[in-house]
Amino acid sequence: xxxxxxxxxxxxxxxxxxxxxxxxxxxxxxxxxxxxxxxxxxxxxxxxxxxxxxxxxxxxxxxxxxxxxxxxxxxxxxxxxxxxxxxxxxxxxxxxxxxxxxxxxxxxxxxxxxxxx
Amino acid sequence: xxxxxxxxxxxxxxxxxxxxxxxxxxxxxxxxxxxxxxxxxxxxxxxxxxxxxxxxxxxxxxxxxxxxxxxxxxxxxxxxxxxxxxxxxxxxxxxxxxxxxxxxxxxxxxxxxxxxxxxxxxxxxxxxxxxxxxxxxxxxxxxxxxxxxxxxxxxxxxxxxxxxxxxxxxxxxxxxxxxxxxxxxxxxxxxxxxxxxxxxxxxxxxxxxxxxxxxxxxxx
Numbered sequence: 001x002x003x004x005x006x007x008x009x010x011x012x013x014x015x016x017x018x019x020x021x022x023x024x025x026x027x028x029x030x031x032x033x034x035x036x037x038x039x040x041x042x043x044x045x046x047x048x049x050x051x052x053x054x055x056x057x058x059x060x061x062x063x064x065x066x067x068x069x070x071x072x073x074x075x076x077x078x079x080x081x082x083x084x085x086x087x088x089x090x091x092x093x094x095x096x097x098x099x100x101x102x103x104x105x106x107x108x109x110x111x112x113x114x115x116x117x
Numbered sequence: 118x119x120x121x122x123x124x125x126x127x128x129x130x131x132x133x134x135x136x137x138x139x140x141x142x143x144x145x146x147x148x149x150x151x152x153x154x155x156x157x158x159x160x161x162x163x164x165x166x167x168x169x170x171x172x173x174x175x176x177x178x179x180x181x182x183x184x185x186x187x188x189x190x191x192x193x194x195x196x197x198x199x200x201x202x203x204x205x206x207x208x209x210x211x212x213x214x215x216x217x218x219x220x221x222x223x224x225x226x227x228x229x230x231x232x233x234x235x236x237x238x239x240x241x242x243x244x245x246x247x248x249x250x251x252x253x254x255x256x257x258x259x260x261x262x263x264x265x266x267x268x269x270x271x272x273x274x275x276x277x278x279x280x281x282x283x284x285x286x287x288x289x290x291x292x293x294x295x296x297x298x299x300x301x302x303x304x305x306x307x308x309x310x311x312x313x314x315x316x317x318x319x320x321x322x323x324x325x326x327x328x329x330x331x332x333x334x335x336x337x
Contacts, residue, residue: 018210018214021214021217021218022210022214022217024214024217024218025213025214025216025217025218025221026217028217028218028221029217029221029224030221030222031226033226033255033269033271034221034224034226034271036255037213037226037253037255037271038213038214038217041206041209041210041213041250041251041253042210042213042214044206044250045206045207045210062158062160063158065155065158066155066156066158068155069152069155069156075250076246078249078250079245079246079247079249079250080246080249082249082250082255083245083246083249083255083256083257086249086255086256086257086269087257087258090228090257090258090269099224099225099226100225100226100227100228101225101226101227101273101274101275101276101278101279102227102228102229102273102276102279103227103228104228104229104230104267105228105230105257105258105267106228107230108230108260108265108267
């Protein structure tokens with residue numbers, strides 16, 4: 001086995017593990033936002049590791065370039081997705097206060113409402 | 118955003134405006150062309166020309182508005198920012214993964230107000246994207262006028278973790294401003310960072326109170 005093979009042998013299972021654990025978190029976290037954290041982000045790290053592992057097996061840089069694009073678009077879209085979902089979840093009140101230590105947005109909204117009155 | 122003097126359309130001749138409009142759009146076309154070439158996997162002249170043509174066509178057909186990008190670039194700080202974000206992603210992924218497996222029902226989050234010290238639309242947009250990409254932080258709301266972002270963090274179980282989350286966000290902000298801010302952004306940042314932070318202290322106190330009440334409620 002060459003060095004590249006060793007790197008792949010480490011990165012691919014690690015990436016798969018991240019994806020698995022993210023999915024376990026998706027099932028087990030009690031709140032919508034918690035699930036979102038678990039589902040979106042460890043999966044992104046997992047995907048990055050998988051892509052890096054796959055890139056080590058490719059013959060040259062030219063065929064690895066599209067993998068960089070995959071990583072880039074994953075990073076860009078996951079941020080938008082997370083933000084949209086979080087925003088909608090909050091404004092619809094899909095927030096479980098029992099699992100929130102502090103909610104300074106609610107405090108700010110209350111202050112603004114008092115000022116308006 | 119402030120309009121810098123001398124760039125308003127009426128002040129320059131029509132020919133120069135046309136030229137400027139084209140030049141300002143070139144980076145986007147170059148980026149679209151680069152993606153086209155990468156996707157074809159073939160940097161031959163034919164592909165590049167075809168890519169540029171398709172990019173120009175898409176750009177004019179979509180009538181994308183042109184936004185003047187005012188960003189600086191300091192390579193060393195950009196590297197530090199990249200390292201910071203990569204580290205945050207990895208470590209917080211591990212933390213969230215751990216809490217997902219071990220007692221997820223005891224894991225709490227918090228929505229924390231973080232006062233920002235930058236007034237640039239671009240930097241705030243990049244910052245919220247970066248924060249939402251990193252595991253364990255998620256931008257819920259952005260108050261543009263008061264320059265406050267509301268970040269949901271996980272896992273956050275006590276007032277100390279709330280402070281830690283706020284510090285983490287502000288550290289990312291500082292690195293971002295130093296990496297991509299213009300000289301003007303940096304100046305605003307330095308001035309606001311130097312202020313005695315009353316607003317921040319008040320917010321921290323409120324967070325501490327809220328966290329205290331929360332633990333008391335749980336204890337009963």
